Amino acid sequence: MHLARLRNGRRAHWKAVGSQSVQAIIDRLYLGWEAFFAGDIKRPPTFRKRRKYRSFTLKQAGYKIVGHGRIKILGRNYRFNQSRPVSGVIKIVTVRRDALRDIHITFSCDQVPQPEQAPKTGLSAGADFGLKDFLTLSTAERIAAPQPLKARLRRLRKAQRVLSRKQKGSKARESERLDVARVHRKVANVRNDWQWKQARMLLLTFDMLVFETLNLRGMQQLWGRKVGDLGFADFLSKAEWMAKKLVRDLVKIDPWEPSTQTCRVCGRRREMPLNMRTFECHGCGHVEHRDVNASHNILEAGRRLRSGASSKTAHGRQDALVTAESHAL
Ligand SMILES: [Zn+2]
Numbered sequence: 001m002h003l004a005r006l007r008n009g010r011r012a013h014w015k016a017v018g019s020q021s022v023q024a025i026i027d028r029l030y031l032g033w034e035a036f037f038a039g040d041i042k043r044p045p046t047f048r049k050r051r052k053y054r055s056f057t058l059k060q061a062g063y064k065i066v067g068h069g070r071i072k073i074l075g076r077n078y079r080f081n082q083s084r085p086v087s088g089v090i091k092i093v094t095v096r097r098d099a100l101r102d103i104h105i106t107f108s109c110d111q112v113p114q115p116e117q118a119p120k121t122g123l124s125a126g127a128d129f130g131l132k133d134f135l136t137l138s139t140a141e142r143i144a145a146p147q148p149l150k151a152r153l154r155r156l157r158k159a160q161r162v163l164s165r166k167q168k169g170s171k172a173r174e175s176e177r178l179d180v181a182r183v184h185r186k187v188a189n190v191r192n193d194w195q196w197k198q199a200r201m202l203l204l205t206f207d208m209l210v211f212e213t214l215n216l217r218g219m220q221q222l223w224g225r226k227v228g229d230l231g232f233a234d235f236l237s238k239a240e241w242m243a244k245k246l247v248r249d250l251v252k253i254d255p256w257e258p259s260t261q262t263c264r265v266c267g268r269r270r271e272m273p274l275n276m277r278t279f280e281c282h283g284c285g286h287v288e289h290r291d292v293n294a295s296h297n298i299l300e301a302g303r304r305l306r307s308g309a310s311s312k313t314a315h316g317r318q319d320a321l322v323t324a325e326s327h328a329l
Helices: 003-007 019-037 148-165 171-205 216-223 225-230 232-246 290-308 319-323
Strands: 055-058 063-067 070-073 076-079 089-097 103-110 124-129 135-137 208-212 249-253 278-280 287-289
Touching: 019 055, 124 171, 124 290, 135 290, 148 171, 171 232, 208 232, 208 290, 232 249, 249 290, 278 290, 287 290
Parallel strands: 124 208, 208 249
Antiparallel strands: 055 089, 063 070, 070 076, 089 103, 124 135, 278 287
C-alpha cells in the first residue's frame, strides 16, 4: 500500500512518528525479505502488532542535535544521558524502549575517525571456546567467564513464579513483570561488560587471534542453557569489532577442523571423548591439556589460512563498525 495514503488515512498511529520512521519500517521489512530469500533466515517476516514496535529510527530529517545530551525530535526537546561524545557523522538515530520502559538512544555513524591502531606485540594465539573454561589460549592461559544467569537463576525462577500467579492486566502483575525484566537486564549487562573488557584485553595482547567458529545449534542441543549463558557468538562479534578498532587480525576457521582430535606435535589423530581432559598421543607420546592442544591446532589452521588465501575478514570496511552498534528490534 502507498505510504502517504496510509499516513493520511483514518488510523492516527501512522502519524505518531515522522514519515522517515515509517519508511524505515518498510526498509526493515525489505531487509527481512531479502535475508529470507538469500537463505540467511529460516522464516519470512511476519506481521507485528503495533504495540510490539519497541523502537523507531530517524534519518537526517526528523531530529536535530541541540547540544550535548540534547536532541529535538518532531519539534520537541529531549534530554538524555550521553555516555560519550559522538564521533563521525550521524547517519541513523534509533530510539528504543527496553522491557523496563527505559528509553535508549543510539547513534549509528559514518566516517568514524581512523581506529586507534594498537602497537604491534609480535604475539599470536589460537583460542578454543569451551564449557569448562570459556576460552583456552595456545599460551596455555585459561579464561573463565562469569555466568550471570546461573547466579540469578533461583531469583529469576521465583520472580517468574510470582508473576504467573498475578492476574492479567493487574498492577501487581506489571510490577512483577518489571522485576523479571530487571533480572534479565542485569544478566545482559554483566555479560556484555565482561565480554567487552575481555575482547579488548585479548586484542591488545595479540596481533593475530584465531577462533574456531562454532556449531552453536549443535552445542545448545548438547549442553542446553549454559551455552546461552556463556554467549560465545556474542563474544565473537565483539572481538571482531574490537579487532577492527585496534587494527588486529582476527581469523575464523571452520568448526569441522579436527582441532581437538589432532596431536599438535606429530599430527596424528585419535578419538577424544568429551570427558577426556588430557590429550595423550599414541604416536609421539605428547601429553597436554585437551583444550591447550586444540588451541595450538586452531592457531596453526589460522596461519595456514592467512598464508594461503588472501584475507578478507579483519580489515573490512569501515561501515561494518556501524552495524555492530545498531541492534535490531
Ligand atoms: Zn603426536
